[in-house]
Amino acid sequence: MSELTIVQAINRALHEAMQHDPNVLVLGEDVGVNGGVFRATEGLFKEFGADRVIDTPLSETGIVGTAIGMALYGLKPVAEIQFLDFIYPAFDQIVSELAKMRYRSGGQYPCPVVIRTPYGGGIRGGLYHSQSTEAYFAHTAGLKVAIPSTPADAKGLLLTAIHDEDPVIFLEPKRIYRSVSGEVPDGDHRVPFGKARPVRAGDDVTLVAYGAMIPPTVEAAEMLEKEGIGAEVLDLRTLVPLDEEAVVRSVEKTGRAVLVHEAARCCGFGGELAAILAEKAFYSLKAPIARVTGYDTPFPYALEHAYLPNAETIAHAARGAVRGG
Amino acid sequence: MSELTIVQAINRALHEAMQHDPNVLVLGEDVGVNGGVFRATEGLFKEFGADRVIDTPLSETGIVGTAIGMALYGLKPVAEIQFLDFIYPAFDQIVSELAKMRYRSGGQYPCPVVIRTPYGGGIRGGLYHSQSTEAYFAHTAGLKVAIPSTPADAKGLLLTAIHDEDPVIFLEPKRIYRSVSGEVPDGDHRVPFGKARPVRAGDDVTLVAYGAMIPPTVEAAEMLEKEGIGAEVLDLRTLVPLDEEAVVRSVEKTGRAVLVHEAARCCGFGGELAAILAEKAFYSLKAPIARVTGYDTPFPYALEHAYLPNAETIAHAARGAVRGG
Amino acid sequence: MTHGHPAALSVAAPGAVSDFPMARRLEAYRWMVLARVIDERALSLQRQGRIGFYAPLAGQEAAQVGAAYGLEADDWIFPAYRELAVALVRGVPLRMIFDQLVGNSADLSRGTQMPNHFAFRAQNFVSTSSPIGTQITQAVGTAMAMQRRAARAVTIAFFGDGATSSNDFHAGLNFAGVFRAPTVFFCQNNQWAISLPRDRQTRSATLAEKASAYGFPGVAVDGNDLDAVYRAVRTARERAIAGEGPTLIEAQVYRFGPHSTSDDPRRYRADSQVAEARARDPVHTLKERLIAEHQLDEAADTKIWEAARAEVAQTFEAAERTPPPEPRTLFENVFAHLTPRLEEQRAAYEHGALEGTGGRP
Amino acid sequence: MTHGHPAALSVAAPGAVSDFPMARRLEAYRWMVLARVIDERALSLQRQGRIGFYAPLAGQEAAQVGAAYGLEADDWIFPAYRELAVALVRGVPLRMIFDQLVGNSADLSRGTQMPNHFAFRAQNFVSTSSPIGTQITQAVGTAMAMQRRAARAVTIAFFGDGATSSNDFHAGLNFAGVFRAPTVFFCQNNQWAISLPRDRQTRSATLAEKASAYGFPGVAVDGNDLDAVYRAVRTARERAIAGEGPTLIEAQVYRFGPHSTSDDPRRYRADSQVAEARARDPVHTLKERLIAEHQLDEAADTKIWEAARAEVAQTFEAAERTPPPEPRTLFENVFAHLTPRLEEQRAAYEHGALEGTGGRP
């Protein structure tokens, strides 16, 4: 066990994966000599050299396209996209190629690329250093989507991603890269995909969140507890595959659901969760399903505090649900 | 009034808009001399010349990027992307630039580009000539999303799009380009955005659909009628802005909702609709909300009949809802 | 002729690139004839509704066959969607090609893709997709992987004149230049990207010269000349293997037929232009040469064509008789293993299908 | 010095490109000093937490000022995110620049963007975004629109060496070549893309030569030389206006400071390299020249710097005292008019904010 921040845990996972398997390599902008703009790849260049820690030209198209080619040949590329906001030049490679390679070749060409990228707001990054567009990837059949919220999960989910046989979009909550730290198991610690993390138990309402929304959601649950409301908090960990069972089971118990994400509301992952609950937990629902999300606007700069869900807005929605039925 | 197919109605709208306003121009691959691979721009090159009907090099990045530049300067570009499946090289320009231009400049730079593109399955097009990814665009704040299902709406919504002050993604149901025809008003016929089309009235269940899913949905309603089930059918016409009121009002009446789209289920537009209903029509709901959608797989070739919703699968879900409560 | 092995050749002496080996010219001719016959047959099958789509390669046979002969078995091929003749030379059995065109249950890609979108792992013929250019960066990535594994192999990316405008062309050539990736960029400039002529695709005088923007050589060759193509690919391959980096080859050809079965080329080009190009028909050119070299005479040639036609007809019919893929395959190969959600969707489909609802719960 | 007008100059005789006009050299120097002073101040304000971010332009002043002087008022500027000096020369009031850096309620962009992401419609200074290269195709589109409107104007796209690897560089230059768009592609090659040195961005010997892949001229100039830059832009502009199409200009400079306030350049480059580059400091070079020409002496120079520092300090403080944007502006300018959904979200926010929940229902 070591006490690490989230970004340190990611660095540790990369380090250990590269030590363990010579096929693992890292590529991206500024990941080598500079150690990554968030220092997630710090020290890797020195230890593993330019052949396995590749500073690329400024082209996300090139990063993901070449990573796919490497994976097809049997390497295990872990590509870094500097900010999720800059992944779009690679979107064609991701949705048209990476996601469909195994399917379209009838299984002849698996393509297990990992794409790591920091996402989310709260760092005064404005429109282009703040977005949360996990729904684009969750909507794309053939991609797995993982989003850790703790250092232990950051390491454990990343190692699982690196060992996975399929492509994984690994979204890192940059807002809590350094502000959240915790015990991280040493060695080959893996957290399975598709198993939500029960963060907190409660009987009155279920709060579902992931990534950087976990701290304010937990804070909301603590506030609610003082008001006599028992809030269960689930951290999804992976959106694809989804631990549907855990979500449905919890809402069957509490009868109320508040779905939290910082992404824009329309067609966000909250919609998917609401649809699942309105189908599968329908007869248990005691109140309207609430979503606490970013607004349907671009991500603002000066007003990001107003844009982002926070403990108070999450608690407010939970109170509404409890009052609602 | 003229009897036209959907693709003819689109051609007519482009023709009239270009005649009416010299700022309107068309650009894309094969749109000029060839008249478009689906003939949507047939005749325009001859009438308006190479200056206003621009055959571009093979680059969607270039098509949308230059269209944005034209719109900034006051022209009204209508860009064609040959198939929705090929829009991804332009995705960065669409989500990072087009959708955010007005917002990020505080209203200084409106950017009213129209992007027309055929979408959807049922033409034996396999993975890359069949996809329905409207949810990507609906999730992107700053874009309007229109999807006609009749010739009259094709013309009326396209003219509204061309006159709109904001960017519009205009998705054309290629499967019914020629198979659906109908009366289309002559002249400046406009169909407002954000007003669903009530296709059919009914008291027992609400079927919500759009685009190429309208014909099988109507067929399902007819089947249900014979079984004594009154199905109300709503054609959304635009996903953004959404006629939430019409959907909520209908489900308040029927108590049951079946949401239909051919896109993959996870994070599709059906999720958004379900979330809205589970929040705003909650107390009227008598049965679980059902989604009839494409599966969470890439779009197949040989098995597309199995992949696509059809009248029978829609009716089946509606029967389930009626049995359900 | 079917079930051939990958026709890779050993290099006599590294560095010295020889002409196309005389002894294999007739064999190359046979592949070209076979490709031409498949084209003719496929166009007619499509018109009869027996296959859903086809993109003919007529006019590009020498370019494809010449390039394929320039490769070794360990080299990886990243096709566009018109490289059927490359697959033949690599030794892909005709039956497998037809299984794909039909999309039946024997298709290695399990009927997931439109016709012409091949993937043949055993022949290192990588999965084809429709989006233009995407294979180019992938070919570079595989080449970078070969570098790291110290494999004595290269990748070759096939693409058209239109694809030079794609994002992946730019990114791929740039990465290859920077990392000296052992990649051969093989552009079949067939003068058209659907209806857009080459001179409106880009203003550079040749496509080959675009390589200089990325710091490596580009060479334009007559794509109707089997030898010229073979030499160019062979030379590029040797440079790549020697660690000298990539080469861009522009093979200048002409697309005789429509872009695909969905296209009507008379809308955008004059028949006279096509006739002019057909005067340089690569199949005919090679035939004349073989006759001049006494490797072939008219009678033998007729037999070659007849044999090809018979084989094509028989093999296609066998492919056509093969049943379509099972519905459950719809859910397979999305991931290595079915997720619970896909498992549920599969079960729901089967349940619905059993109930006679055409699937879905 | 503030509230200047766009410093556009008329061309003496079309076709004959003159040197940078002597009479305006001192004025140009003042802009360069002002830019340098803003840089210094902004870096320190960011360290104090008074602005959130800053991307300095030190080392690129002559390139930016020289380019801006080469333009006319009707020309449209498509900036990257480092073109503050261009905005100054165009006559954007200092106050507006600082309102943006602060993101206050007076900011023309209404506090929606990070510092340095300017948009000044009145000066035809188009909205800045972070994604690299996207402005390049847009500049070509606007130029195509100017062509169609027969405007005697051009667009200029600013971008860095790193941006030459972007998709939009390729698409933009290709479209401009094909359509002979009146666009000037102005690449400030400051040798670095964050930590990636120029020679690992691409293997071409110069960036300028990439133009030939698109069929038009490229020219490399010393970006520390105001005259050379001015002449290059002026020449390119005249070609464009005359219908001869685009030009790529590579202005060779060096980025003295960090990439941005988030960057620590000592991780990837030696101080000695920076010191070497600083020996060719464009501000200092121009000062020496003005002194040699007797347009300036040390005393006058000191005054210029002092005046600039005073103005910057005062203006920044005024911007800082301006209140932040109103929360309702969050919902405006997504579209021309609020949709029902945004109206509902706005109302919910205000309702929540009133209830003290920090917004949301």
Ligand SMILES: Cc1ncc(C[n+]2csc(CCOP(=O)(O)OP(=O)(O)O)c2C)c(N)n1
């Ligand atoms: C990204 C993308 N845009 C558009 C298309 C539609 N399309 C298919 S083939 C083609 C022309 C390709 O031309 P070229 O690269 O010269 O290859 P050729 O067909 O001549 O072999 C186009 C525009 C596509 N497949 N992908």
Ligand SMILES: Cc1ncc(C[n+]2csc(CCOP(=O)(O)OP(=O)(O)O)c2C)c(N)n1
């Ligand atoms: C598409 C994209 N990828 C990555 C980034 C992150 N990033 C910001 S600036 C930069 C380097 C830009 O280098 P260059 O074009 O030379 O401009 P300079 O900063 O030197 O002025 C990078 C990689 C980005 N903004 N956009």
Ligand SMILES: [Mg+2]
């Ligand atoms: Mg071509």
Ligand SMILES: [Mg+2]
């Ligand atoms: Mg730079």
